[in-house]
Amino acid sequence: MKFIYLSLCFLTFCAFTINAQEVLSPNKKIKVIISSKKTSDDSSYGQIYFRILYKNKLGYIEVMPNSPLGISRDDQQFTDNLKLVNESKAKQANQKYEMICGKQKVCNNLGTEKMFKYVNSNNQPLNITFRVYNDGVAFRYEFTNKSNSLVNITDENTTYVFPKATNRWLQSYTESYEDFYPFSTTGKTADNKQEWGFPALFKVNNNPVWILISEANISANNCAAKLNNSKNSDEYKVNYASPRDDFKQTGIKTNLPWNSQWHTLIIGELSDIVESTLITDVSEPNKLKETNWIKPGAVSWIYWANNHGSKDYQKVVAYTDLAVDMKWPYLLIDWEWDAMGNGGNIIDAVNYAKSKGIKPMMWYNSGTSWLEPTPVDHLLTAEKRATEFAWLNKIGVYGIKVDFFAGDQQDMMKYCIDILKDAAKYRLMVNFHGATVPRGWARTYPNLMTTEAVYGAEWYNNKPILTSKAAEHNTTLPFTRNVIGSMDYTPVTFSNSQHPHITSFAHELALSVVFESGFQHFADKPEAYNSLPPDPKEFLKNVPVSWDITKLIEGYPGEKIIMARKKENQWYLGGLNGKDELKTLKINFDFLDKGIFELKIIRDGKDDTSFDTEIMQIQKGDSLDVKCLPRGGFVAVLQKYDAVKANKQN
Incomplete structure (x- = not known):
């Protein structure tokens, strides 16, 4: 009986699902499926959804079920009344750029891009562009027609849906973004407002797959957004900034054509999250002619x-x-x-x-x-x-x-x-x-x-x-x-x-x-x-x-972290114990090049106000256990031994 019920559900889903498309990351590890569900049996219009699959050793697993897309203006709705009229061929975005400050100096904007062209039931156009990267997904809305007067873009239908029991680290929304990111499996706030600020971190069910949601490339024709899961604790809808006393506007007022911000989802292992440059990848390139005066x-x-x-x-x-x-x-x-x-x-x-x-x-x-x-x-x-x-x-x-x-x-x-x-x-x-x-x-x-x-x-x-x-x-x-x-x-x-x-x-x-x-x-x-x-x-x-390069060596939110960052020919390591108990942090030196390195480590001493310093030689493949006091930590500097020896001789 259960099998019959599931089969009927599958057939019903297929009957109402049309126009399924795929976009794959360059390494084929992330797959986005965009589909439409009819609003009725005799309609060619429907609601647009996207879902995300992530490839592990056993194949693709679903990390984000069907999640609604759509956007609203005061004069038009582009939500459950959309019809696909065209889609572009997949093309590769591949652009290297440099950052003056940040976690990585040389970055690579590398992803697969595809544009989907829709019209609503009034035959008004909406484009949705997806870019799928090796470490995440970005998408945005675009109104391509021209307007002679301002249009008010009031809301989005965009919703991020997660499986139940997904772990999450979310900050209750405040305008200053000055709050904590407590761990939760329910997505509930103490005040029941159910509003959350970006970024929002999720660990999907029992899978070792993480998703960090934020947004990028905000322009003067955008407002910033937040998330709301008041209707369903596992469904996070994008909400625009609320009006304030001296600024009554809801959403965005703009001439057309218009682009939304990029909605970003960094996806992968924890190291993929920490090391990602997706936020700047999808943002507009440097607009300043000269930058040699900018010094971190x-x-x-x-x-x-x-x-x-x-x-x-x-x-x-x-x-x-x-x-x-x-x-x-x-x-x-x-x-x-x-x-x-x-x-x-x-x-x-x-x-x-x-x-x-x-x-x-x-x-x-x-x-x-x-x-x-x-x-x-x-x-x-x-x-x-x-x-x-x-x-x-x-x-x-x-x-x-x-x-x-x-x-x-x-x-x-x-x-x-x-x-x-x-x-x-x-x-x-x-x-x-x-x-x-x-x-x-x-x-x-x-x-x-x-x-x-x-x-x-x-x-x-x-x-x-x-x-x-x-x-x-x-x-x-x-x-x-x-x-x-x-x-x-x-x-x-x-x-x-x-x-x-x-x-x-x-x-x-x-x-x-x-x-x-x-x-x-x-x-x-x-x-x-x-x-x-x-x-x-x-x-x-x-x-x-x-920094030139950033690597996550070990870590888990709220518990511990070891970060390795490289500047020119030196690596700097920082380790933190987030717990109120003694903890041993393990440094794995697989990130190093070949050769012998001198490691100078400064760690917790006999008490929390003292230090202990040690110098040793290490190489790629070695590991080191560092004992940390409760709420303790360490730093270390690594440099090729030959370079250290030469510096001392000079």
Whole structure:
């Protein structure tokens, strides 16, 4: 009887399914099937779905069941009333490009692209383009007809469907993206809002296949989106940013033709997730003619230990001197610099930094959200930005940090892009805080060095919750938030702020490698860094912030991670124990080239405030067990032994 029932279901499904197409990744490991289900027996129109298969040793397995596609405008619906009229031949996207900062210097935009042309029941056109990569899938919508007036794109039917019991690490949606990614099998929130921010990580059922969902290539004609699973906990619908009090618009207002953002799904093993460059792969290429002025680097940062420190000239001087001592190229002068006193003003502070060979940067309030900290309203219009940026050039400032954006609405996306474009005209690098997560702008406008959008170390100043959650949180971020772009966590703190941290000193040191950020803001006070033993102090003087290659050696969200990153001829390793118990992390050196390497490892000492350093020789195929304290960690540097020997002789 059961067999008969299943057969009838299969026949019913086939009867209502038409126009099934496939798109395969270049290595044939990922397959996307696009199909249509009739809305009735006598209709040639229907609902469009996509499903994703992933090939393992036993063949293809389904990792995403049939998931709806579609989009709505205020004048037309393109949801369950679509008919396929044409499809393009599969073509290969194959483009190498370089990133100035990020997890990988040379990237390859390699995927199979296919476009499907539909019309709705009013004969209005909609194109859906799929690109299938070796490490994921991207798709977007396109309206190709022209309009003489603005069209309001109000909603999407796009939904990501998962099998029941799928493991998930999701952040409840907040406009600042400053929250945790707790593990769940149910997809429920404590407040029952059921809204989730990007990126969203899933481990599909009992299969060793992971999917990280986000989006990329947001333009001024897009808003950012979020996910909602209020109707079904296993079905995550794309929702556009909600209106806000001073911006009543729902969705997007634009002329046609128009492209949506790319919807992205990074798919594979955990290493595929962590190492993926899919977000920048699908984003627009670099639009800046000259980029030799863009220099990633470490930053001396005053706010964490001294909340209102930028008002005090003497404290700014102390952090400038710290940058000199630690060989960090940059100093960030944070909020309230316009009220600086105690021996000097902002011009004096900038001049002092430059006299010491340190490049100063300055904080700005975006003027759109929380308006208490000054300076406010220096950037809101193109005219104001031109005046302010010209002044920054005149006094010798190299970058800006812009904070407190109002949300993910279309006007905020346009504002961010306008800031990047105008800042580039004046050779100013940019750090966005209180802003949306990275969505590929770092490729298009490479003067975007980093973005906050993370529950980072500054929260030790605000609430006690990070004290107990930091270790687990720090071992989750490399698999979630930091995958999609540079992350300004403001790491590596050894002293305590308002609320203490209980991660070990070696754990904190390892954050400089495990977390990637084009500007790495080291957050502690000068005396904390000056009192470090010679080996960890020297490590912090030299650790890079941009990387040629990134490899995940070992890890699992919330439990542990070992990250290996290469810069020129050196490998840097960072390992974290996310648990409140002793743990041994195993380094497998299969990622190395042939030859003998010198390994210098700095790990937990006898207690959580001490270090232990050891130097040894290793080679490809070796492994090393590293014992970590509860919430502990380690860093290591590897270099070919011949190169080390030559350096010592010189």
